[in-house]
Structures are given as C-alpha cells and as structure tokens.
C-alpha cells in the first residue's frame with residue numbers, strides 16, 4: 643500500500659470516531675511494515691484514552707516501519723504521553739502526515755521526529771482531511787469557538803412545514819437516517835424554543851444510544867415544558883434562558899467551548915437559524931430538499947438580516963448527494979471558505 647492509499651484508510655478510520663473524541667481531534671493512523679503491508683490501524687479513543695498512533699503501534703509491534711497519520715503527532719504530555727516519543731520508541735523510520743497541528747502547545751511533533759533522524763512527509767491529502775473529519779476540530783483550535791453546522795429539511799419551495807404547522811416526514815427514511823449520523827458526529831445539538839413547542843423533538847442519536855450529544859434549547863423566556871422530550875433522561879440537556887432579551891449567541895458558543903464542545907449541530911427553527919447566520923456563526927449548511935411543494939407554510943429560514951439581493955448569504959456548494967428521493971446539499975459560507983488557509 644502506498645502512502646496516499648494508507649492515508650485514505652487513515653481518513654476512514656478517523657471518520658468512524660467523529661463525535662466521540664472531543665476535546666481531542668478525531669485522528670486516524672495506519673502503520674506499514676518495511677514492505678508496505680498494513681500491520682496496525684488506530685483512531686483516537688475517547689478523552690483520556692490512547693491517541694490513534696499509540697493504538698496502531700500496539701498492533702504493529704516490532705514490524706512498525708512507516709506511520710501514516712491524519713494529524714501531526716502530538717509532542718506534549720497531556721492526559722497521555724507524547725505520540726512523537728511513542729513513534730521513536732517503536733523504531734518507526736518514516737512518518738507521513740496530512741495536517742499540521744495548529745496550536746503551539748501540542749505542535750512540534752514533526753520537528754522532534756526529524757531531529758531524531760526520522761523521515762517526515764507532510765501535506766499528504768491535506769485539503770481533503772482539513773475539509774473532512776478534522777474540519778470542526780481545526781476550526782475550534784484556530785477560532786476558539788465550536789464549529790456550527792446548520793441543518794434543515796425543506797420542500798422544493800423552501801418550506802419547513804405546511805400552512806397548519808405540520809412538518810413530520812418532509813423527507814424520507816434515508817435522509818432521516820443521515821440526520822442521525824450528523825447528530826452522532828456532533829458534540830451538541832442546538833434548537834430554538836419554537837421547535838421544542840411545535841415538534842417536541844427528543845434530539846437523540848438513535849443508532850448509538852451510548853453516545854449522546856448535549857441537547858441545548860435556546861429559550862430566552864424559559865418556556866420549555868417540564869415534560870418536553872428534550873428533558874427526558876436519555877441525554878444531558880442545557881436550557882439557555884436570557885430574561886432581558888435575546889440569548890447572546892457568541893457567549894453561548896463560548897460556554898459550549900468551555901464544556902469541551904467542538905462541533906455543534908444547529909437544528910432550527912428558522913428564526914434561530916437566521917440569528918446564527920446574521921451573527922456570522924454558521925460554518926457549514928446541510929440542506930435536505932424533498933421533491934414536494936407546499937405553496938404555503940413557514941420558510942426554512944427567517945430574519946437572516948437580508949433586505950436586498952446584494953446582501954444574500956452566498957454559499958459554496960461542496961457536495962450533492964441523493965438520499966432516496968431527497969437531495970442533500972452541503973455548503974460552506976464564502977467567508978469561511980476564504981478564511982481557511
């Protein structure tokens with residue numbers, strides 16, 4: 643297996659642990675022997691557990707020759723020892739890295755390895771990894787705030803409910819299953835009080851009940867009913883009130899960052915999504931569009947601060963996927979895209 647093939651496998655391994663590693667990055671690692679055969683595979687274990695490199699090296703034993711990792715190996719002693727030292731102790735001759743560690747605190751792994759005589763290749767599949775499994779974590783490292791994905795489902799004419807307020811099953815089963823995957827990859831799910839009062843969602847991740855994101859209700863006047871499903875015991879819940887006006891969204895994200903939240907899934911409704919967009923706090927949009935028309939009923943987005951066409955929030959389309967009869971569009975705001983190095 644060549645380095646690029648091994649990196650693709652490492653990306654797959656890291657994708658499988660998305661949402662389970664925060665505050666640590668979801669990293670994948672593949673260890674090859676001298677002939678290029680895979681002898682070890684690993685991904686970041688939940689916080690306090692071993693890093694990807696350590697898992698893969700343990701499998702490889704004394705056959706370890708080349709280590710292929712999606713993020714620069716750490717060089718500091720945090721809750722576990724530095725991976726740079728683990729790689730040296732395992733006798734690895736070559737290390738292949740996709741993305742550099744953005745913080746000075748954990749960085750320096752590449753330098754340490756080179757100083758010890760290890761051949762290091764960097765930047766292999768870097769763009770793919772930086773826009774993929776590591777996107778949320780890199781964003782959090784650089785900006786200090788969690789990465790926010792706004793997800794919505796709408797009809798072809800952009801409506802999230804019918805005129806009478808009914809909104810169940812706009813999209814089909816494959817799209818709904820995909821939403822559960824998005825939840826599983828997130829550390830927190832944020833909704834507005836309007837969504838709680840209208841739909842009474844439970845906001846849990848059904849495929850893996852062992853890993854549940856934090857549920858956050860933005861509820862300035864404290865109207866979340868005691869028997870609302872978001873208050874059941876199936877996951878932790880935070881009801882954010884603000885008696886003197888609208889909830890301060892940057893302060894909310896700062897609070898979530900202190901709770902070690904790296905990725906936030908904003909699930910609605912339209913007014914809260916508009917507030918996040920107005921504040922420039924949406925980093926990715928995932929829209930599920932159903933082949934149906936309503937002609938009346940609430941829009942998927944309200945009050946985004948756009949009064950004229952020149953002020954439209956322009957997005958860059960990064961993926962289009964058909965899910966059953968529905969289409970999933972993934973987009974990033976233009977400014978976020980240009981901010982990326």
Ligand code: ZN
Pocket residue numbers: 693694695715716723724725726
């Ligand atoms: Zn490490």
